[in-house]
Amino acid sequence: MSQAIVFGVLAAIVLGFGLAMVLSKNLVHSAIYMAVTFIGVAGIYLNLSAGFLAAMQILVYVGAISVLMVFGVMLTRRGDIAASNIFNRYKLTGGLMALALFVILGRLIFTSSWNLSSFAVPEDTVSLIADLMMTDFVIPFETAALLLLVALVGAIMVAKGVKNTR
Amino acid sequence: MLQQYGGLGVYLILSIIFPFVIVIVALILGPKRPNPGKLTTYECGLDTQGPTWVQFKINYFLYALIFVVFDVETVFLYPWAVRFQALGTFAFIEMLIFIAILVIGLWYAWKEGALEWM
Numbered sequence: 001m002s003q004a005i006v007f008g009v010l011a012a013i014v015l016g017f018g019l020a021m022v023l024s025k026n027l028v029h030s031a032i033y034m035a036v037t038f039i040g041v042a043g044i045y046l047n048l049s050a051g052f053l054a055a056m057q058i059l060v061y062v063g064a065i066s067v068l069m070v071f072g073v074m075l076t077r078r079g080d081i082a083a084s085n086i087f088n089r090y091k092l093t094g095g096l097m098a099l100a101l102f103v104i105l106g107r108l109i110f111t112s113s114w115n116l117s118s119f120a121v122p123e124d125t126v127s128l129i130a131d132l133m134m135t136d137f138v139i140p141f142e143t144a145a146l147l148l149l150v151a152l153v154g155a156i157m158v159a160k161g162v163k164n165t166r
Numbered sequence: 167m168l169q170q171y172g173g174l175g176v177y178l179i180l181s182i183i184f185p186f187v188i189v190i191v192a193l194i195l196g197p198k199r200p201n202p203g204k205l206t207t208y209e210c211g212l213d214t215q216g217p218t219w220v221q222f223k224i225n226y227f228l229y230a231l232i233f234v235v236f237d238v239e240t241v242f243l244y245p246w247a248v249r250f251q252a253l254g255t256f257a258f259i260e261m262l263i264f265i266a267i268l269v270i271g272l273w274y275a276w277k278e279g280a281l282e283w284m
Contacts, residue, residue, distance in 0.1 A: 046171050046174075052244075052245065055244065056241050059237060059240060059241060059244075060234075060237060060238060060241060063237055064233065064234040064237040064238070065234075067230050067233065067234070068230050068231075068234060071226065071227050071230040072227075074226070075226075075227055126244070126245050126248045126249075127245075127248060127249050127252075129245045130245035130246055130248055130249035130253065131249060131252075131253070133242070133245060133246070134246065134249070134253050134256075134257040134260060138260055141242065141260065141264065142260070142263060142264060142267070144242065144264075145239075145242075145263075145264045145267040145268055146267060148235050148238060148239060148267075148268060148271065149267050149268060149270060149271045151235055152231075152232065152235045152268075152271035152272075152274070152275065153271060153274055155228070155231040155232075155235075156228065156231075156232075156274065156275055156278050156280050159227060159228050159231065159280075160228070160278055160279075160280065
């Protein structure tokens with residue numbers, strides 16, 4: 001019961017700040033509203049006993065993605081920041097698109113059968129993930145490091161340009 | 167769940183209320199002598215010239231990009247650190263390899279001058 005109340009409050013936060021983000025005319029405000037939306041989603045993960053996922057949501061989305069968004073806003077050339085969210089004009093089109101997506105997703109949700117797992121919810125998800133990551137999934141784990149390396153080198157190359165040393 | 171994360175919720179609520187309390191206390195206790203100079207944009211004590219929202223150089227964006235990569239690295243460090251004692255030497259070596267691969271990235275960023283402030 002209390003879980004349902006917590007979910008309701010969190011869902012209201014996510015929906016409210018998501019709407020505020022889309023409707024705000026100032027892109028910096030939009031970025032901040034987006035961070036609050038992400039924190040709300042992290043709360044929903046906590047409500048589902050997925051503590052690790054919630055921590056990742058806060059670390060990666062609230063920390064990193066929001067910083068990237070704010071930096072992106074800072075780098076863009078524009079006249080007045082108070083009217084910088086140019087997609088703000090397409091309210092009707094955006095609303096129709098959202099409604100279509102809502103209908104499709106709602107139909108899928110109501111037509112699919114939800115199989116519940118017979119296992120109990122594990123108390124400590126982080127330890128389970130750590131054990132699996134360090135024993136059975138070593139190769140994907142090290143591949144993730146390579147992927148991050150490629151992303152880092154690629155980002156620097158795109159931003160700085162390749163030097164011609166020949 | 168509520169018992170487990172209740173403390174977190176109380177902390178969140180208190181940290182939202184706290185700034186408002188400080189501002190309200192300052193409003194009540196502080197002296198009020200407004201003048202136009204206090205309302206201008208603060209920029210290292212000098213008067214600002216032109217619009218204050220200007221385009222920044224792409225170099226600043228590199229800091230954010232490198233931060234994101236090492237932020238994602240933390241995602242992998244966190245479960246390893248939680249189970250550090252139980253996992254033993256093999257996991258320690260695995261993590262050393264993981265960090266060594268990312269240090270190559272840091273070395274490249276350093277070499278390319280991405281960490282230089284300009």
